[in-house]
Amino acid sequence: MSVVRSYNHYIDGGPKKSLGQGVIARHSSAHGGHLADYAAGNQHDVDAAVAAARSAFNGEWGNSTGERRATILNRFADLLEANVEKLATIEAEEVGKPIRFARGEVMGAANLTRFAAALAWQLSGEAFTHLGPDKLGLVTREPCGVVGLITPWNFPLLTLFQKLPYALAAGCTVVLKPSEFTSGTSLEVAALATQAGVPAGVINVVTGTGDAVGSAIVAHPDVDLISFTGSTRVGKQILRAAADTVKKVALELGGKGANIVFADADIEAALDGVLLGFTFNQGQLCVAGSRLLVESSIAAAFVEQLAARAGRLRIGLPLNEDTDIASLIHQGHVESLVRHVKTAQEEGATLVAGGKRLGGEFENGFYMAPTVMTDVRPDMRLFRDEVFGPVLSVTTFDTADEAVSLANDTEYGLANGVWTKDIDKALTVSRCLRSGTVFVNTYLEGAPQMPLGGFKQSGLGRENGLEGLHEYTELKSTVIKTGSRAPVLGHTM
Incomplete structure (x- = not known):
């Protein structure tokens, strides 16, 4: 067993002991071993972090050039890549995910940082010269100020870097609350940012629970924007709380793809x-394709082959290089998945594969085999609820219109996939799907240039792309009176 990692908050350029009491211990969801201890933050820690962020924003960072921010962000990306094994190991252990996927997320974070660095060079405005002979209009983008970032446990590094580098590129400063289950990589990258040249106070990390720390950040009068990734339930709570200070809110919420x-x-x-x-x-991702809508004529054969492939996935410990499926986040979550399966069976669904928590060699962890359930109707909870695990519901259709209707029959609208060789059908169906992302003949592929966000109750705003940068800016209109009339053509001055 490796040495237990111990962390304080990261405030004003370095580790800082909590002003509260208590420690949050993280144990492995794969084998139960003690991985790390985090400070249990409170309102006073949040106040200190916000004060540091405000000072840094009012100082050099909020007034720095795009060139300087880009240079620092590129150094930051270099350090992420240089520390890929350390960061991937922490991510794999704390989340319970296969380490080869965790490595990909670190490299993805570096790519997002380089893309944001490029955008820092080109944060532009507009000039309006047709307002009359004695007026000029300017529209400029300014950093919105101190932003609160609240990130989830399933992709703590990747979801952070769909926010952090864009906020920095815009000139904002940050107070971050990572999940209390998976805070390690957030604290590590804050230190790497300082090493890259990010000034003290620009990135601050306060660890703790949502009730103690997240709520304090959302309600803080000196935080200008909240960017949250997590459940729709909590997103609604944040919207209500943010109303008291009328701060901007960006939400990347649940899905039922x-x-x-x-x-x-x-x-x-x-x-x-x-x-x-x-x-x-x-299956612990908001853009999961947790529903399969398959044309009736091929449904039986397709599901049979799919179940066979699911059964061949290699289940194992997160740090094993050949693991395809590792552990779920905690005991309560795996128990919830088992209940979903049982409820679906009671409502008439048929269990084809999986459906149970794994024991034997996995009894000290929280493992569940990939689960496939057929005969799922739109009125069933499994069709409608975000289960957030390796559980697939299967529903058949006969026409493209029926498929679109079934896909859109949800309160969510984050992502969907379309599989067909007919390009006309692919384009027509994609246009009709009410989701922020549509994958055609692929799934879970993207690029830093492509905005990510949801329709309906899957969120507000967009991450990544130029739109991801604009989330962290405010527009200002400036009207300038020149003081004298411009000369009329044909007349001397």
Whole structure:
């Protein structure tokens, strides 16, 4: 067993002991071992972090050039890559995910940082020269100020870097609350940012629970924007709380994505994509393809092959290089998944594969085999609820219109997938799907340039892309009176 990692908050450029009492211990969801201890923060810690962030914003960082911010962000990306093994190991252990996927997330964070660095060079405005001979109009973007970032436990590093580098590129300063289950990488990258040249107070991390720390950040009168990734339930609470100070809120919330597989699809590719869509990160992702909508004529054969492939996935410890599926986040979560399966069976669904918590060699952890359930109707909870685990519901359709109707029959609208060789069908169906992202003949592929966000109750605003940078800016209109009339053509001055 490795040495237990012990952390304080990270405030004003370095570790800082908590002003509260208590420690949050993180134990492995894979084997039960003690991994790390985090400070249990409180309102006083948040006040200290916000004060440091405000001072840094009012000082050099809020007034720094795009060139300087870009240079520092690129150094930051270099350090992320240089520390890939350390960060990936912490991420894999604390989340319970396969380490080879965790490495990919570190490299993805570095790519997002480089993209944000490029955007820092080109944060532009507009000039309006047609307001009359004695007026000029300027529209400029300014950093919105101190931003509160609240990130989840499933992708603590990647979700952070869909926010942090854009906020820094815009000239904002940050107070971050990571999940109390997975705070390690957030604290480590804050130290790397300082090493890269980010000034003291620009990035501050306060660890603790949502009730003690998250709520204090949201309610703080000197925090100008909240960017939150997590459940729709908590997102609604944040919206209500933020109303008291009328601060900007950006939310990336839950999802109930559908993979629509038509009979004319490349079946091999669709099988791989659907499998990835509901098992990646043990199905613990908001853009999971947790619903399979499959054309009736191929449904039986497709599900049979899919269940067989799911059964061949390698279940193991997070740090094993050949692991495909590792552990779920905690005991309560795996118990919730088992209840969802039982409820679906009681409502008439058929269990085809999985459905139970794994014992034997996995009894000290929280493991569940990939689960496939057929005969799922739209009125069932499994069709409608965000289960957040490796559980797939299967529903059949006969026409494209029916498939679209089923896919849109949800309060969520984050991501969907379409599988067909017919490009006209792909484009038509994609236009009709009410989701912020549509994957065609692939799933879970993206790029830093592509905005991420949801329709309906899947959120507000966008991350990544130029839109991700604009989330952290305010628009200002400036009207300038020149003081004298411009000369009229044909007349001397």
